[in-house]
Amino acid sequence: MTRLTEEARxxxxxxxxxxxxxxxLDLQSIDKMVDFYLEAGATGLTALGMMGEAPKLTGAESLQVVKRILARLDGRIPMVVGVSAPGFAQMAELTRASMDLGAGGVMIAPPGSLKTDEQVVNYYRQAAEFIGNVPFVLQDFPLATGVHIPVSAIARIVEEVPTCVCLKHEDWPGLEKITALRAAGTLNRRISILCGNGGVFLPEEMDRGADGAMTGFCYPEMMRDIVHHCSKGEGDRARDLFNAYLPLARYEQQPGLGLAVRKYVLAKRGVIASAALRRPGAGLTQAAQQEVDMLLARQEQRLKELD
Known part of the structure; x- marks a missing residue:
């Protein structure tokens, strides 16, 4: 088992x-999907996230997905499991089962009922007590959770909860938050910052001090290459590649439609057998499919021009 650490990037x-x-559940497609992500250069996987339709799974199905992915990974890269739940009992149960299967850590989003900084800090303090000595990712995604976590609250969590090793940064706008977190003296220890939002701000986030991405996109190769070139100081190359993918990334970011777009493209690429979403959830209309196909064709042309 490869455990998640503050060095995640x-x-x-x-x-x-x-x-x-x-x-x-399509277990055979899970195997193909894991192989695809490995070939695309993923340094880790995160399962049962908001875009993984976790709320639509039963408890038994959630463990089935975790077990299948971990078996296919066979320890080659770490896996983080989303364990956000209405109560700490469910969270602790899924955490224990996932870690026993070989997961490297878990991800926890705050419930929408939290209204003050003190409530947020106390929530993560209690969550850490329930899951024990398990490294976790603090998911900061106010657009989805409705919970705004300021830099000062994150700093307190990092100081008071040593098992918090990573921030999944999805605030929007949030670039100034990354700058503040990376400023000397803000945090009492350095943690990993991996960014979300489909990678649509990834070049800027890397420039501000992020360590990479923890998000989905139907072309994970884009995120791999952006992180690689930004890490080597090759900002112009990173942005040229980013611009080639940006129209599709923008289209995939549509609220309520993004996952259908992602699954449609992954199915076209042969990664999964079907683009189906579990209900409630609908696929793309014919008009939307035609728009995505056009974006794919133009993306392919732009990438050829960059070679």
């Missing part, structure tokens, strides 16, 4: 959950 791809047309 690169691209931790948020894995989709493949379903058959009838809504059943």
């Amino acid at each position: 690169g691209v931790y791809v948020i894995a989709v959950t493949p379903f058959a047309e009838d809504g059943a």
Whole structure:
């Protein structure tokens, strides 16, 4: 088992959950998907995230997905499991089971009921007590959770909860938050910062001090290359590549439609057998499919021009 640490960097791809047309789990596609992410250069995987349709799975199915992915990974890269839950009992149970199967850590988002900084800090303090000595990712995604976590609260969590090793940064706008967190003296120890939002701000986030991405996109190669070139100081090359993918990344960021776009493209690429979302959730209309196909064709042309 490779445990998540403060040194996490690169691209931790948020894995989709493949379903058959009838809504059943597609375990064979999970195997193909894991192979694809490894070939695309992922340095880690994250399962059961918000874009992994985790709330649509039963408890048994969640463990089935975790077990299948970990078996295919075979320890080659670490895996983070989303364990956010209404109560700490469910969170602790899924955490224990996932870690026993070989996961490297877990990810915890705050519930929308938290209204003050003190409540946020106390929530993560209690969550850490329930899951024990397990490294976790603090998911800061106010657009989805409705919980705004200021730099001062993050600093307190990092200081008071040593098992918090990574921030999944998805505030929007949030570039100034990264700068503040990386400023000398803000945190009492350095933690990993991996960014979300489909990678649409990744070049700027890397420039501000992020260590990589923890998000999904139907072309994870984009995130791999952006992180690689930014880390080597090759900002112009990173942005040229980013610009080639940007129209599709922008289209995939549509609220309520993004996962359908991602699954449609992954199915076209042969990564998963079906683009089906488990209900409630619908696929793309014919008009949307035609728009995505056009974006794919133009993306391919732009990439050829960069070679």
